[in-house]
Amino acid sequence: MSSGQRARFRRKQAILRRVVVTVVMIFFLVPLYAMFDYTTRDLASGGRSMRTWKTLLDFGKVSEQYPDLRTGFIASVLLAVLTVAIMLVLLVPTMTWVRLRLPGLSRIVEFICLLPLTVPAIVLVVGLTPIYAWVTYLLGGATVWLCFAYVILVLPYAYRALDAGLRAIDVRTLSEAARSLGASWLTVMWRIVLPNLRTAVLSASFLAVALTLGEFTIANLFSRTNLQVAMYLLGKSDAQISVAVGLLALVFAFVVLFAMSFVGSGRAGTSAFARLRHHRKETA
Amino acid sequence: MTDAPRGRVLREIRPSGALLGVVPFFAYVTVFLLIPTLVVLVGAFVSDGRVTMGNIDALWEPAVVTALWQSVVLSAVTAVVGAVVGGLLAYAVSTAAPGGVLRRFLTSLCGVLAQFGGVALAFAFLATFGAGALLTTLFADLGIGSGSGGTWIYEWNKGLMLVYLYFQIPLMLIVFLPAVEGLKPQWREATETLGGSTFTYWRRVAAPILMPSFIGALLLLFTNAFSAYATAAALVSQGSPLLPLQIGGTFTSEVVIGQANVGKAMALEMMVVVAVVMAAYAILDRRASRWLVR
Incomplete structure (x- = not known):
């Protein structure tokens, strides 16, 4: 191809890109703008007002006027922390251990971790009903105990992120070196493996936080109030404030993902979900 | 299984007690993932402690059949439309600079949606x-509609289809982008050297390579829409036009005994x-990875 032809081809490609991206962006961003538009309406006078946003940014006022929202928000934050904690305690040692000592089990661990992708949340709710009857009996009916189910929901994503991290370091050499210098397994885990997995742990945690904050199905069907359920319930009485909360949640999740795309290697960070496909190819 | 490998496995495991290290993980997933799955599998055939086909027979009730049919149609239509539009978007994005802001912005936005x-x-x-609302008033100003919205947004084959596309198109971008990124520029150059046009390249080179990935992504989109609950539940307040909503309904309705099963x-x-x-999907994905190894 001559350079003139190539330049023409590049121009054509750029035009196509601009047209497609613009059209789809409009489709994506108009509803988000509509949310903002709706929250800034003054429903009484028909003009504009920032009242909804002022209320929302005043935490004292929100908790006073919308107790459900406060409960839901606190529950969701607690849920996010607990889910991340359980997920890390469960997965990091197990995955390291399997890699070091029980490589024969790696297939089955992978299979189990990816299983939730094929079990819809709504189906999981049906199956979890008797389990949660026991959880409620043993621990009480607080919303935070949903963290046990949420760990299952984030399992595939967390597994992928941590697996990519473990692949990138030589766990065996590192741990053998530490062990031969007299470190206990706990020290190996805490001072050798974990610091080396920093980026992977970080992205697994971010994903878990984002998924937890956006979870609705399980909480709603078990009649527990997390952020999304509070938003949903509030939508029936005070739509403006709940739309504002919804927009805020979307923006927050976007900021988290956008920041994550700069963390670690550019490629792996482009999209944490894309890793679901990348990895399979490496093993094939 | 012969005795030799089994002996080796046991020797590796027994002296160290290494298996103890994975007990917490397996205990956890047994309680919160495997048992729930079994509960569904077994519970579907049990009623009042007896084995029965009654629950399965209930699947042939008109309401359930309609819900399944509508779920399948909704998922299929949004999967096809989402795959076509999202695939085009993925190709457009793949021509942009790899580490650029546009790509990061779009992939993050799509991840959220x-x-x-x-x-x-x-x-x-x-x-x-x-x-x-915003567009309803805009359209009313242009003489389309009355400005009062209407009930179409709550109907499964109109409003729900549109709102499902808001998460189907983004998902397509995320799962399909790695595939179009795997198209090597050398392939296009080789086609051109051999005298092929752009159309030949797409028809004879790119399309056959991308097809398994495309169909695979399409199937993923189908299951995604099929298992979605939150958006539909928040939008539909009357009736249960979709299967997930029917299942959700068995949690809230206390009218009929035995609904749980x-x-x-x-x-x-x-x-x-x-x-x-x-x-x-798994079969296609294995096939798709044949050409797009990086």
């Missing part, structure tokens, strides 16, 4: 097309559909 939307997406949709049967029905589609 595809995975965390749920209730917020339903709100966004209502704020756009509801009564007195019918719920399990419906959950099983859902699992079977998803499992069949995911199995097809």
